[in-house]
Amino acid sequence: MMKMTTNKFQKITVGIIFAWLIFFVFAPNFLVFIVSFLSKDVSNFYALPFTFENYARLFEPLYGTVVWNSLYMSVIATVLCLVIGYPFAFIMTKINEKYRPFLMFLLVLPFWTNSLIRIYGMKVFLGVKGILNEVLLSLGLINEPIRILNTEVAVIIGLVYLLLPFMILPLYSAIEKLDLRLLEAAKDLGANAFQRFVRIIIPLTMPGIVSGCLLVLLPAMGMFYVADLLGGAKVLLVGNVIKSEFLVSRNWPFGAAISIGLTILMALLIFVYYKANKLLNKKVELE
Amino acid sequence: MNRMLRNFFMFVVYAYLYIPIFILVGNSFNGDRYGLSWKGFSWNWYERLFNNDTLIQAAVHSVVIAFVGATLATIIGSLTAIALYRYKFRGKQAVSGMLFVVMMSPDIVMAVSLLALFMIVGISLGFWSLLLAHVTFCLPYVVVSVFSRLKGFDIRMLEAARDLGASEITILRKIILPLALPAIVSGWLLSFTLSLDDVVVSSFVSGASYEILPLKIYSLVKTGVTPEVNALATIMIVLSLVLVMVGQLIGRKHKA
Amino acid sequence: MEQTSQTKPIVELRSLRKAYGDNTIINDFNLTINNGEFITILGPSGCGKTTVLRLIAGFEEANGGQIILDGEDVTNIPAEQRHVNTVFQSYALFPHMTIFDNVAFGLRMQKVPESEIKTRVLEALRMVQLEEMADRKPAQLSGGQQQRIAIARAVVNKPKVLLLDESLSALDYKLRKQMQNELKSLQRQLGITFIFVTHDQEEALTMSDRIIVLRKGNIEQDGSPREIYEEPRNLFVAKFIGEINIFEATVIERIDEQRVRANVEGRICDIYVAQPVQPNQKLKVLLRPEDVLLEELDENEKSSAIIGHIRERNYKGMTLESTVELEHNGKMVLVSEFFNEDDPNIDHSLDQKVAVTWIEKWEVVLNDENDNQ
Numbered sequence: 001m002m003k004m005t006t007n008k009f010q011k012i013t014v015g016i017i018f019a020w021l022i023f024f025v026f027a028p029n030f031l032v033f034i035v036s037f038l039s040k041d042v043s044n045f046y047a048l049p050f051t052f053e054n055y056a057r058l059f060e061p062l063y064g065t066v067v068w069n070s071l072y073m074s075v076i077a078t079v080l081c082l083v084i085g086y087p088f089a090f091i092m093t094k095i096n097e098k099y100r101p102f103l104m105f106l107l108v109l110p111f112w113t114n115s116l117i118r119i120y121g122m123k124v125f126l127g128v129k130g131i132l133n134e135v136l137l138s139l140g141l142i143n144e145p146i147r148i149l150n151t152e153v154a155v156i157i158g159l160v161y162l163l164l165p166f167m168i169l170p171l172y173s174a175i176e177k178l179d180l181r182l183l184e185a186a187k188d189l190g191a192n193a194f195q196r197f198v199r200i201i202i203p204l205t206m207p208g209i210v211s212g213c214l215l216v217l218l219p220a221m222g223m224f225y226v227a228d229l230l231g232g233a234k235v236l237l238v239g240n241v242i243k244s245e246f247l248v249s250r251n252w253p254f255g256a257a258i259s260i261g262l263t264i265l266m267a268l269l270i271f272v273y274y275k276a277n278k279l280l281n282k283k284v285e286l287e
Numbered sequence: 288m289n290r291m292l293r294n295f296f297m298f299v300v301y302a303y304l305y306i307p308i309f310i311l312v313g314n315s316f317n318g319d320r321y322g323l324s325w326k327g328f329s330w331n332w333y334e335r336l337f338n339n340d341t342l343i344q345a346a347v348h349s350v351v352i353a354f355v356g357a358t359l360a361t362i363i364g365s366l367t368a369i370a371l372y373r374y375k376f377r378g379k380q381a382v383s384g385m386l387f388v389v390m391m392s393p394d395i396v397m398a399v400s401l402l403a404l405f406m407i408v409g410i411s412l413g414f415w416s417l418l419l420a421h422v423t424f425c426l427p428y429v430v431v432s433v434f435s436r437l438k439g440f441d442i443r444m445l446e447a448a449r450d451l452g453a454s455e456i457t458i459l460r461k462i463i464l465p466l467a468l469p470a471i472v473s474g475w476l477l478s479f480t481l482s483l484d485d486v487v488v489s490s491f492v493s494g495a496s497y498e499i500l501p502l503k504i505y506s507l508v509k510t511g512v513t514p515e516v517n518a519l520a521t522i523m524i525v526l527s528l529v530l531v532m533v534g535q536l537i538g539r540k541h542k543a
Numbered sequence: 544m545e546q547t548s549q550t551k552p553i554v555e556l557r558s559l560r561k562a563y564g565d566n567t568i569i570n571d572f573n574l575t576i577n578n579g580e581f582i583t584i585l586g587p588s589g590c591g592k593t594t595v596l597r598l599i600a601g602f603e604e605a606n607g608g609q610i611i612l613d614g615e616d617v618t619n620i621p622a623e624q625r626h627v628n629t630v631f632q633s634y635a636l637f638p639h640m641t642i643f644d645n646v647a648f649g650l651r652m653q654k655v656p657e658s659e660i661k662t663r664v665l666e667a668l669r670m671v672q673l674e675e676m677a678d679r680k681p682a683q684l685s686g687g688q689q690q691r692i693a694i695a696r697a698v699v700n701k702p703k704v705l706l707l708d709e710s711l712s713a714l715d716y717k718l719r720k721q722m723q724n725e726l727k728s729l730q731r732q733l734g735i736t737f738i739f740v741t742h743d744q745e746e747a748l749t750m751s752d753r754i755i756v757l758r759k760g761n762i763e764q765d766g767s768p769r770e771i772y773e774e775p776r777n778l779f780v781a782k783f784i785g786e787i788n789i790f791e792a793t794v795i796e797r798i799d800e801q802r803v804r805a806n807v808e809g810r811i812c813d814i815y816v817a818q819p820v821q822p823n824q825k826l827k828v829l830l831r832p833e834d835v836l837l838e839e840l841d842e843n844e845k846s847s848a849i850i851g852h853i854r855e856r857n858y859k860g861m862t863l864e865s866t867v868e869l870e871h872n873g874k875m876v877l878v879s880e881f882f883n884e885d886d887p888n889i890d891h892s893l894d895q896k897v898a899v900t901w902i903e904k905w906e907v908v909l910n911d912e913n914d915n916q
Contacts, residue, residue: 009455014376017367021385024423028400029388035403088300091293103297105535110304112527114484116501117520120508121307124314131310161303184602185635187622189700190652199648203639214391222395225486229508239395239487246399246491259399266391279639 029263036256054257067258070227070238073152074220077159081167081216082209084160089171089208093178104172107165115162119229122158123149126230150232158226163219167212174208175201206276214269221262238262308524315517332518339515342503346519349483349500352414356421357478363422364429364478365471369463371430372437373445390427394487397424402491412494420492421482428481429474436470437463469537476534480527553578553613553736554599554704560607561594568594569760572608576704576738581730583739583747586757587783592740595757596706599738601625613703623652628697629706632713634689636681642668642692643677649700667699668692670729687718694726698733705730707739711746723749744784748772756780772831778912781829788835788876790828792908794820809871810849816908825911832879834905837867838898839891848898851876853891863889867897 036054041047058064092100110118125131126148133145148154178201186196202209224239231237238258245255315333318326336342367386371379389397401423405416448458464471486501493499500519507513554576561568568591576582584592597603599610601622610618617625628649636645646667650660668674671691673684681689690710697705707726711719727750730737741747747754748768756763756771756779764776775781778789792807792814803816807828814828840846851867854875867876876899880889891897 009459010370010374010376013366013370014374016363017370017382018378020363020423020426021382024401024404024419025385025389028397028404031403031407032396032400084300087296091297094293106301107304109528109531110308112480112484112531113308113524114486114501114520114527116486116504117311117516117523118307120504120516120520121311123508124310125307131306161307164300164304179635181631181633181635182637184622185629185631185637186648187602188600188627188629189649189696190623191648192623195652200637218391218393222393222487224395225490225505228505242395242399243490246402252403255399256403259396262393262396266393266396270391 032256032259035252036260038253040251040253051253054253055261057254058257058261066236066241067238067261070236070241071221073156073235073237074159074217077156077163077220078167078213078217080156080160081164082212085164085167085171085212086209089168089175092168092172093176107168111165115223116225116229118162119158119226122161123229126154126157149230150235152231152235154230155227155235155237158230159220159223162223162226163216166215166219170208170211170215171205172208174205174211178204204280207273207280210269210273210276214266214273217269218262218266311517311520312524314514315521317514317517332514336515336518336522341498342507342515342519345498345500345503348497352417352421352499353479353482356418356425356482357475359418360422360425360478361429361471361475364426364474365433365467367426368430368433368437369459369467371434386427386430389424390431394424394485398488398491401488405492411496412492413496416492416494417489417497417499420488421485424485424488425478425481428477429471432474432477433467433470436467440466472537473534476530480530483523483527550577552576552611554738555611556595556599556608557611558608559595559598559605559610561591561598561603562606567760572760572762574755574762574765576736578736579734580752581727581737581739581750582753582755583741583751584755584757585741585744585747585783587742589759590757591760592742592757593708596629596708596738596740599704600627600629600706626702627704627706628700628702629708630693630697630710632709634681634693636689636692636696638681641678641680642673642684645681645692646696646699649696653700663699667695670698670732671695671725687714687722690714690722691725694729698729698735702735704736704738707737709741710739712741712743719746726750748784756783758783774907775829775909778827778829778909781907781909786832786877786879788830788832790830791911792826792828794822794824794826796822808849808869808874810847814906814908815904818910827909827911829907829909830901830905832864832877833862833881834901835876835878836900836902837865837878837880837891838900840896840898842896844896846898848900851897851899853893853895853897856891856893863891865891867899869899 037050037052039047039049039051039053058067092103095103123130127133128145128147128149132148133142136142137145148157182200182204183196186200191199221237222239222242224237224243227235227237227240242255242258242262245251245258249255316328316330318329318331367382370376371382398420401416401420404410405412410416410419445458445462448462453461483500486505489499489501490505493502504516504519507516552575554574556572556574559572560570562570572595574595584595586592594603598605599612601617601620601624605618608618609616612625612627636642637648640648643664646664647660650663655663665674665677668677671694673688673691673695676684676688676692681692684692690713693710711722711726714722723746726737726739739747739750748771751768753766754768754771755765758779764771764780766774771780772784775784775787781787781789790808792805795804795806795811797803797816797820798813801815801817802813803820804811804813805826807814814826816826820826838846838848840850850870852870853865854868855866857864861881863880863882865878865880867878868874869876878899882889
């Protein structure tokens, strides 16, 4: 009697979980996949026939360029996050253990506030009459206010602003695990600081680097509101393109294709992450 | 010398992260409408905020969605974590796989897919579409939170309970739930925050019938300066801070 | 032809000082190590032996004094530029590189041409009998194999000095014994100076040409294994190496140049003492368990020797180890007797009464010093 109740409970639980996931994760993604092969239809969003046209378009000059252009801002933002984040994470590992939890907490805290609001704050900061310009003017570093808003630079600044902690956390995790004795061994064998960095530190922290890039690049491509608020009408991220295709042009198939493209990129990066980990973790047993 | 450089660098990064927030908070009390110079302390904007009905309504809606969504996500997510931990069933990999997909997918990919789903199935965009979407993207975080905690348990304790005659539901209620509580609570808090914070998914799956905050703010800031937004922002920041503190305190109390 | 290793000093530590804040590890430390020696720095944990090694390697900076390597003052030269190599306790093999690349690493840093690298690496791997592992990764090797690779990686660079920091402590007993022998023969083969650090005195005795016993940063004794074992200079060294029995003695009078009559644990006998003594002076007479002789007595028999009773006996295959409780003060004496042709059947019963004596001249006599470590 007891066994039946247990089993029944199990069945219900698992059933709910499966149902939810199939309905809200598997089905939607599958639908998008299908739609990406359909054709444009203004009134119904999509229609037969099936076609590869949407994917081909990604590589066409007219449409494709918009997508690829928007890619490059995200890439630059990712690189910047890496360049700023790596030393930051490195320094963090050298800081007294006592202070670290607090510093980490400070780092993550902004994440708990609505990113839209923070971008708005950034907008005020960067404006022609904003604090940044005021400070620079008063310090005498510039003669007239610089127009940062409504440029790609502003968008990149915004992206880095929102995503930097996501790069720092996995980097910190990877650098912390670095076995310092390996660095000593490298020293012992004659490697100078640069050689140690390139041959030991980078390869061994690679999983963290890839992880960080994953956590930054993909969102960076999707955060259309950053482009909207800081970039103005002309500056677009991949997310803006997708949004406009879906909500404005009603060209669902093309929007779907771009979305699938993003997904493939994500899969690729995850694969790279897996490989980087494999380089360090070996699972073969011997003797 | 090295140390000074190091500390300066860290300080600059932290400043970069916090300055816009300080600006918002500062300006919410600033008499000057444009926030360009300090014109005296004022509660003005908070007053205007509370008189702005549409804004307040949108705020209430957001909180409702966050609350209900977090609760639902926590229930389903906790059950999922328990199921993954305790039960053997076919398709465990599939479940973890799908949860992983949700967590890793860029917001926009998920937004698009859910929009497609709702439109094709015929769910109109409004409260329900929002709720379902929010629960979905919060799920994996709850699962991870609860599952990690469960993994730390001695499984023999549960077997002992079984041996003593407890049914599954009893085990759940009397043993698993209480012990997993901190993780469940932090899962809820995390979901609540993620839901409040969401912009991308909400943009796609919400409709005019149920307005929520991000979109309202969006339209406001795009068109011009509305200093009420600063007041609202400040309130939200304080709210988030409080939530995080509460989360930390609960976590610390239950460090069994 | 007899190969006399050039007894020119290869490492000289002069007035070396190292401190961490208020904690001084070594101060005014002097040591000269000769080319071709297998020298072991032995001591309990915290004595500073690892610090000395790390100072020679360059991982720590000295707070004072000089480190001379092959005539050159390297005190301020960073580790990567010193011609010494270390075999680490944890092996520290690079997990992301193959065995070949690990061993080749030092050569590549020296910008040795690739063709030469290949030959030398394979040769080094052959020397440790792990040639076929060249393409594997460290995690695929066992502890003992990783150990040998760590050694290969160090020696392939032909360093002037090889430093080994408790390198064998992670291995199980049998493997350790095997490695000790391999290291010893490797050292003879290569002719490089080996500086070995360990807290295991048995290991030190097995492998070294010379042992430095360190305690709290001070050299307690510096000598060959035999000297350290048979002629310990103080109680610390005596106790640290092997088992030792300490008998209390009081001087009665000196008999001749070599011998002194004294009261040793209640028995009047003559002991061999080189240093000058005063009547009533307290001395310690040290005896290794294998130097003590036991003679069984009947319960009522009288003897002028030190009397005791067997309280424990353990058959150890090669030896019979007994613990004897001295009658007059209850002190426990450890005795180790070998089975041999003369005495194939030694055995003692518990509580057997015995007379405790020792082989003449095998005792070591030290001043009565404070026993605190």
